Amino acid sequence: MSALLKSTKPECALNSGMPVVGYFCSFIPPELLMAGGLYPLRLNGLGVEDSSSGDAYLSHLTCSFARHITAAVLDGHYNYLAGQISINTCDHIRRANDVLVQKSDLGYHGFLSVPRSFRAGLFPWYLEELTRLKESLESYFQVRIIDQKLKQAIEQTNQARARIKTLDLLRRQDPPKLSGAEMLTVTVSARILPAEKFVAIADSLISALKDSEPITGIRGRLILTGGPLDDPRFITAIESQGAHIAGDLVCFGTRGLGMDIEPSDNPMESLARAYLYQTPCARMMSEFPRRFQALMELYRDCNARGIIFQRIKFCQLWSGDAHNLRHRFQENPVPFLVLDREYGTVSTGQIKTRVQAFLEKIGG
Amino acid sequence: MPILGKKRKQEWETVWKTLSDLKMLFAGDQEELALNALMQNIQNFIREQFQKADAGKPAIWYNIGYGPPLIYALGDVNNVPLAEMSALCSIIGDQADTEALIDASEAAGYSAECCSADKAGIGAVVKGLYPDPCCIVGINTPCDSQVAAFQAMAELRNKVPVFPIDVPPYDDDRTLKYIAGQLAEMIPFLEKNTGRKMDWDRLKEVCQTVNRTSEYLWQWMEWRSLSPTLQPSKLCAFTMVLVIALLGSPLGENIARGLAEDARKKAQEGAKYFDEKVRAIWYQDPVWWDIQLYDWMEAELGLVIPMDIFGFYASEAWIDIASKDSILFGLARLLVNCGPMSRQFRGTMKRYIGDFMYLHQRFQADCGIMAGHIACKHAWGGIGLFKEACKKAGIPLLIFEFDMFDSRILTRKELQFELKRFTNEIVIPQKARLARKS
Numbered sequence: 001m002s003a004l005l006k007s008t009k010p011e012c013a014l015n016s017g018m019p020v021v022g023y024f025c026s027f028i029p030p031e032l033l034m035a036g037g038l039y040p041l042r043l044n045g046l047g048v049e050d051s052s053s054g055d056a057y058l059s060h061l062t063c064s065f066a067r068h069i070t071a072a073v074l075d076g077h078y079n080y081l082a083g084q085i086s087i088n089t090c091d092h093i094r095r096a097n098d099v100l101v102q103k104s105d106l107g108y109h110g111f112l113s114v115p116r117s118f119r120a121g122l123f124p125w126y127l128e129e130l131t132r133l134k135e136s137l138e139s140y141f142q143v144r145i146i147d148q149k150l151k152q153a154i155e156q157t158n159q160a161r162a163r164i165k166t167l168d169l170l171r172r173q174d175p176p177k178l179s180g181a182e183m184l185t186v187t188v189s190a191r192i193l194p195a196e197k198f199v200a201i202a203d204s205l206i207s208a209l210k211d212s213e214p215i216t217g218i219r220g221r222l223i224l225t226g227g228p229l230d231d232p233r234f235i236t237a238i239e240s241q242g243a244h245i246a247g248d249l250v251c252f253g254t255r256g257l258g259m260d261i262e263p264s265d266n267p268m269e270s271l272a273r274a275y276l277y278q279t280p281c282a283r284m285m286s287e288f289p290r291r292f293q294a295l296m297e298l299y300r301d302c303n304a305r306g307i308i309f310q311r312i313k314f315c316q317l318w319s320g321d322a323h324n325l326r327h328r329f330q331e332n333p334v335p336f337l338v339l340d341r342e343y344g345t346v347s348t349g350q351i352k353t354r355v356q357a358f359l360e361k362i363g364g
Numbered sequence: 365m366p367i368l369g370k371k372r373k374q375e376w377e378t379v380w381k382t383l384s385d386l387k388m389l390f391a392g393d394q395e396e397l398a399l400n401a402l403m404q405n406i407q408n409f410i411r412e413q414f415q416k417a418d419a420g421k422p423a424i425w426y427n428i429g430y431g432p433p434l435i436y437a438l439g440d441v442n443n444v445p446l447a448e449m450s451a452l453c454s455i456i457g458d459q460a461d462t463e464a465l466i467d468a469s470e471a472a473g474y475s476a477e478c479c480s481a482d483k484a485g486i487g488a489v490v491k492g493l494y495p496d497p498c499c500i501v502g503i504n505t506p507c508d509s510q511v512a513a514f515q516a517m518a519e520l521r522n523k524v525p526v527f528p529i530d531v532p533p534y535d536d537d538r539t540l541k542y543i544a545g546q547l548a549e550m551i552p553f554l555e556k557n558t559g560r561k562m563d564w565d566r567l568k569e570v571c572q573t574v575n576r577t578s579e580y581l582w583q584w585m586e587w588r589s590l591s592p593t594l595q596p597s598k599l600c601a602f603t604m605v606l607v608i609a610l611l612g613s614p615l616g617e618n619i620a621r622g623l624a625e626d627a628r629k630k631a632q633e634g635a636k637y638f639d640e641k642v643r644a645i646w647y648q649d650p651v652w653w654d655i656q657l658y659d660w661m662e663a664e665l666g667l668v669i670p671m672d673i674f675g676f677y678a679s680e681a682w683i684d685i686a687s688k689d690s691i692l693f694g695l696a697r698l699l700v701n702c703g704p705m706s707r708q709f710r711g712t713m714k715r716y717i718g719d720f721m722y723l724h725q726r727f728q729a730d731c732g733i734m735a736g737h738i739a740c741k742h743a744w745g746g747i748g749l750f751k752e753a754c755k756k757a758g759i760p761l762l763i764f765e766f767d768m769f770d771s772r773i774l775t776r777k778e779l780q781f782e783l784k785r786f787t788n789e790i791v792i793p794q795k796a797r798l799a800r801k802s
Contacts, residue, residue, distance in 0.1 A: 057748030061765070062741050088533050091508045091709075095745025098713045102749060113532035116504050116511070121549050122530055125542055285502055285528035288515050314741065319475030320512025324519045326473040 008046060008192050009080060013039040019082035019141055024069075024097075025089045026256035026278065027114040029271045031157055032130065034195070035149035036137050042191035043084065044230045044252070045344060048072045057099040058092070063314050064343035065228055066092040073104050083108025083140070085133065088116075089283050090317055108140045116285045118277060127272045134268070150267035156195035157261070163202035164190060164257045170206070172246050172302050175214035180224065180245025181235040187253050188230050220364030221246040223299050226310040227282070227318040228252055234341065237351040238308065243359055246302040249295055250310070255279050282317035288324050295325075299334065306335035306362045308355075313340050335362045368414050373493055375449060375465075376410075379457035383407040386456075397629065398595060401622020402602055405615040406456070412615075416442040417495040422558040425497040427514045428481065429505030429706045430529070431699055433574055433612035434547065437567035438560040444494050445608050446517060450484035450769050454652040455602075462653065462769050465491065474516060479739035480769035482513035489520050497521060499557035501550065503529040506705035509739055527553045531700050533711040543696035544689070564688060570612040571683040571691055574698065577611060578681040580620035585677060587627030591728045592640045593668045594630040598658040599623065600675030601650035604704045607677070611698075641666030642791050643729045647673050647720050649737040649768035654776055664780075665787045670727040674704045676719065713746040717753045724759060731760040731791045733783075737768045760794055762786040 013020055021033050022043040030040035045051070045068030053074040054067035072078055083106050086097035101109045112129050115122035134145050167186050171178040178186075186205070190198050219242030224235065228251040235245050249255045261274040279294045280287035299307060309325060311318040322338050329336050337358045339351060365381040366372070372380070386403050417423065423442035424435050435443040453462040462480075465487025470476050474486050488494055500521075502514035518526045527550050532539050551562050581603065587594060603623070610616030630637070640662075646669045651657045661667040680701040683694030701707050708716040720732060732754060736744060747763065754761040764782050766774035 059744040059747045061736075061738055061744040066745070091742040092745055094533060095713070095742060098746060098749060101712075113534060115530045117528040117530050119528070119549070121545065125530075125532075282512070283508075285504060285511055285530070286515060286518070286526045288519065289523070314477055316475065316478050316508040316512050316739070316741065319477055320516050323472070323474045323512075323516050327516075327519050 008041065008044065010039055010041060010192075010194070012197075013194070014080055020080055021083045021085060021108065021110075021137075022073075022078060022081050023085040024093055025087045025114075026251055026281070027087055027089070027275055028085055028112055029130070029275050030191075031150060031153035031261075031271055032134055032137065032145060034153035034156065036141060036143040036145040038082075038137065038141060038143070039194070041081070042252075043069050043072075043078075044188070044192075045069050045072050046188075046230060048075075048077055049344060050075070051344065054096075054099075057103065058095055061314060062095065063090075063092040063312050065312050066096040068344050070096045070099050073100055073106065079105075081106055083110065085110035085112065087112040087114050089114075090315070092314070108137075110136055115276065116283060118280070118284065118287060118290070123272070123276060126276045127269060130268060130272050147265075147267050150271070151263065153195075154261045154263065154267055154270065156199075160190055160195045160198050160202070161257050161260060163199055163206065164254060166206055167202065167209075168247075168254055170209050173214075174221070174246075174303060175216060175218065176244060176246065177209045177212055177214050179215060179235075179239055180248065181232040181239055183245070184229065184232045184235055184248070184253055187257060188232070190257060191252065215244065218242060218244045220244070220306060220359045220362055221302060221304045223295065223302060223304045223307045224248040224250060224253070224310065225295055225307060226250055226321070227312050227315050229310060231343075231346065233346045234310070234351070237346055237348045238355050241352055241355045241359060242364060243355055245308075246304050247298045249279060249291075249298060251281060255281070282321045288321060291321065292325070292328060305364070306337065306358060308337045308339060308358070310339045310341055312343050368411065368418065370418070372414070373491065375453055375457060375461045375488075375491075375493055378461060379452045380407070380410065382456045383410070396626075398599055398623045398626035401619050401626075402605075405610065405618045406605060409610055409613075409615050410452075413442055413444070413495075416440060422498040422560070423495040424499055424501060424554065424558065425494065425514070425517065426501040427503060427510045428608060429503040429510055429531070429699070429703055430501050431607060431611050431703060432609065433570050433695055433698075434551070434554070434562075434567070436570045436612045437563055438554060438558055439563065439566065441558050441560060442495055443609070444497065446485040446514060447481040448485075448609065449488035449493050450481045451605060451652065453484070454769055455605075455655060459653045459771060463772065466770055475512075477739065478512060479507065479509035479737070480767050482509050484769055485513060486516055486520070489517050497524050499553065500524055500526045501529065501554075502526050503531060503699075505531050505700060505703065506709045507740065507742055509741075525553070525557055531706070531710055535711055535715065540693060540696045540700070543700060544692040547692045547695055567691060568685045571685050571694065573614065573617050574612045574681070574683055577606070577617045577620040578677065580617070580624040581677040581681075582679070584620065584624040584627055585671065585675075587624065587631055588670050588675075589727050590631060591643065591670075593637050593643070593670050594627050594635060595637060596658065597646075597662060597669035598655050600646070600669055600672040601652075601655075603677065604674040607702070607704055638662055638668075639666060640668045642731065642787050642795070643668055643670055643727065644731045644733045644791075645669070645671060645720060645723045645727060645729045646733050646735060647723075648735040648740065648743055650674060651735065651766070651779065652768050653771040657776065657779065660780065661783060665784060667783065667787050669733075670729065671723050673708060673719075676723060678702045678707055709740075709742045713749045716743075716746055717750055720750070721753070721757065724757075730795055731762070731786075733786075734761060734763040735768075736763055736765050738765050738773060739767070760786070760790050762790075
């Protein structure tokens with residue numbers, strides 16, 4: 001899987017003439033694209049070292065994740081995309097979408113306005129937005145997204161999610177068979193590969209891991225939370241000091257891949273329920289208590305001894321969570337380390353030093 | 365100086381004393397009708413807040429994107445905008461207090477990268493400057509920093525109940541109906557937490573007050589579009605205080621009337637404010653920590669700001685009071701299309717750029733000044749497209765990074781240098797070239 005992350009270009013889809021559509025956020029159900037015979041690709045900036053063209057439009061004061069993806073599209077790294085779908089995740093992604101709409105050569109631009117609260121009264125809006133997105137995809141790509149195809153797509157992604165859960169258990173067990181960095185490689189791959197291909201690779205990985213030796217020399221089992229993280233090198237730097245990321249709640253990680261989608265006669269509604277009510281990220285207003293509860297459950301389930309919070313610089317939404325977590329951990333102490341980072345580079349030395357000190361603090 | 369006969373926190377006493385001093389300074393000065401209206405009614409608003417707090421009335425906190433009309437309709441409820449102390453300390457009180465509040469929030473673990481309006485607001489919560497809330501209304505406009513801030517404040521105040529209002533980034537009636545539906549949902553939440561009943565007749569009166577206030581603001585904008593300008597540049601930004609804290613109250617109406625009357629009187633008298641050389645649309649945040657900078661710009665550079673993004677009050681503010689549905693629809697439209705920054709930032713850059721071009725033309729401007737508050741990520745995220753649009757339209761644009769409530773990011777001296785260079789070396793020569801051509 002690590003090899004697959006070096007080039008996210010879906011050659012097989014392109015060779016068969018399948019349009020590839022990039023999408024920005026975990027609130028966009030890839031099943032909708034799969035059911036229309038389109039190839040869903042979660043946009044990322046892996047392998048893109050230069051964000052200059054993104055910086056020129058978005059300035060140096062915005063999130064480097066948004067800048068890298070914008071640069072990747074503008075500079076032609078994604079020249080095989082037939083279109084992209086953005087959402088109102090945050091101010092940065094909305095502006096990246098503005099630039100892509102006005103300045104890229106992409107043919108299709110979809111947009112989804114996802115409610116920023118779980119309040120029941122807002123669910124119909126999200127369902128309507130998904131329906132509008134479906135109609136827009138059908139109209140532009142001249143495809144039909146029918147219920148039967150949606151059900152098939154849901155079945156495929158449920159299978160992929162089942163593999164994720166199995167692999168996550170192998171990462172959670174003590175001693176683990178899978179490192180946190182390897183698990184992130186798996187979850188990023190799940191968002192890039194076709195579901196059936198992912199399932200096949202995951203099955204062989206699971207089978208190989210059953211007979212493998214567990215990881216030894218672990219000084220501290222930790223939980224990783226915070227904003228989007230698609231670069232396993234970041235976790236490698238953490239784990240190189242003897243830490244083990246036994247569980248995560250990060251975008252591109254297992255957050256958003258934990259839920260099963262209920263099979264039903266109304267697959268659009270099933271999709272909407274599963275995706276809107278996933279473990280909320282910091283864009284969701286007033287959902288910090290739910291995020292905190294999910295984090296603490298994970299912390300206990302993984303028998304962890306500390307929490308590392310990571311955030312891309314300039315992300316104000318996640319910075320609010322860092323404050324709230326600190327506040328709660330003052331009441332009920334849990335060892336807690338905050339690491340700010342820039343997308344595209346891993347400040348290995350700094351991370352190692354801080355993690356080393358953190359492990360010493362928790363007695364690892 | 366005690367407020368209502370009681371000793372208060374030092375930050376409040378400083379604001380109160382300055383307001384009292386300014387009021388005496390301008391008393392009876394007809395030349396300063398607009399400033400008098402502002403100072404008088406802001407002080408009355410603070411007095412009402414303390415009266416309600418002293419009497420133990422429930423307080424509702426809300427962030428910058430929300431407005432008070434629905435709260436006023438609940439009766440004796442204290443409306444507390446979360447950024448109130450940020451604005452009051454900087455504009456009226458002591459800037460050192462604002463910066464101390466910012467430092468207090470950062471010391472409490474709040475991110476330095478968030479907006480200083482929110483940081484100072486959180487500092488005010490940490491220092492106990494606001495009456496305890498019975499609930500919070502949170503809205504995702506104008507920015508992410510607001511979303512983070514009101515949740516942090518809810519945490520700091522023992523997880524007080526929050527009603528979040530979700531504002532989509534679209535400009536259509538479907539969106540406004542969706543927001544109006546949320547306002548309807550919010551009423552029982554407010555009633556439950558305040559122990560007050562929504563009085564629809566009172567809400568109608570509040571909306572009529574909003575409508576009268578809107579008419580005054582539109583008249584005021586009309587007068588301000590005249591060239592040469594009639595009023596000081598700094599007055600533009602003050603309407604933010606009105607819209608966020610006082611809209612729907614007689615105090616807010618008084619301020620709007622004062623602004624319009626002052627401008628009308630000066631126009632009728634043929635008064636000339638000063639010898640203007642350059643007119644600029646100040647787009648983005650005012651320099652709250654040094655409002656006198658505008659006086660310097662006028663005196664030193666002949667640079668006037670006929671309108672800014674905070675003073676611009678869009679034409680969608682009218683509320684039809686025919687039915688409950690039309691009232692909620694009107695309030696929703698007011699909230700997201702007339703709130704300062706919410707209007708320009710919640711959607712695509714089309715609205716942001718479109719409004720700038722409109723203001724540039726209507727207010728006969730020569731250039732634009734993009735005062736880039738470093739925490740405004742939606743504005744900085746659109747900077748490339750904005751620059752291109754201005755270049756295409758031949759509009760000189762000054763862009764600089766600063767912090768609207770924190771003078772430690774870009775100093776007055778640095779700011780003056782930028783403004784002087786832009787005015788004298790870019791705009792005035794271009795104006796001369798254009799004049800020669802025509």
